[in-house]
Amino acid sequence: MIQPDDPFELYVEHPRFGNRPRITGLDPRPGCEGVYLGWRALDDWKIPGTAIVADLSRQTPATVPVTHYFDLKRICRDCGRPFLFFAEEQKHWYEELGFGLDSDCVRCPPCRVRQRGIARKRERYEEIFHVQERTTEQNIEMAECCLCLVEAAVFPPRQLERVRMLLNRVPDARRSDDQVVEMIARLRAVEERDKPDK
Ligand SMILES: [Zn+2]
Numbered sequence: 001m002i003q004p005d006d007p008f009e010l011y012v013e014h015p016r017f018g019n020r021p022r023i024t025g026l027d028p029r030p031g032c033e034g035v036y037l038g039w040r041a042l043d044d045w046k047i048p049g050t051a052i053v054a055d056l057s058r059q060t061p062a063t064v065p066v067t068h069y070f071d072l073k074r075i076c077r078d079c080g081r082p083f084l085f086f087a088e089e090q091k092h093w094y095e096e097l098g099f100g101l102d103s104d105c106v107r108c109p110p111c112r113v114r115q116r117g118i119a120r121k122r123e124r125y126e127e128i129f130h131v132q133e134r135t136t137e138q139n140i141e142m143a144e145c146c147l148c149l150v151e152a153a154v155f156p157p158r159q160l161e162r163v164r165m166l167l168n169r170v171p172d173a174r175r176s177d178d179q180v181v182e183m184i185a186r187l188r189a190v191e192e193r194d195k196p197d198k
Contacts, residue, residue, distance in 0.1 A: 136169075146163045
């Protein structure tokens with residue numbers, strides 16, 4: 001049978017760990033005494049020989065702890081590309097950041113960065129939304145957040161109405177600002193994209 005030269009060639013690059021598994025030589029088998037891997041035990045996911053030992057005292061208490069982390073093969077929920085959820089990253093998530101052992105990594109590194117940006121826009125949008133008397137700056141920022149959220153399909157296209165309304169409130173003197181001009185162009189591009197077929 002012909003094997004591809006490098007099965008990880010198409011994997012998304014991790015900024016710190018790259019896109020090749022990190023072989024440690026440790027390969028505890030699930031089901032053996034004292035070995036618990038939880039959902040990570042799937043043979044389709046875990047890469048043999050990449051295990052590192054977990055520090056159970058640092059994990060968030062769970063009914064069943066996890067004794068070893070393996071490099072795992074995953075598919076990104078957003079872009080559909082394969083990526084590795086590294087054992088070292090898991091140790092960091094579950095032992096330093098306090099994530100529950102059931103939390104899984106569903107996005108590749110660039111999509112995670114993008115997702116965090118979207119989450120921030122959403123928070124900021126909510127904050128400004130509740131301001132009683134918004135300044136021009138706040139109206140511009142709110143329009144920008146709203147537009148990003150429509151572009152990312154977090155908000156439905158009808159929210160473009162709000163972007164338009166907010167931009168209409170921008171005084172004439174500010175309408176030629178780069179930021180405003182750029183936003184109007186993006187607004188048109190999204191309208192064009194979401195137009196039903198003629
Ligand atoms: Zn992705």
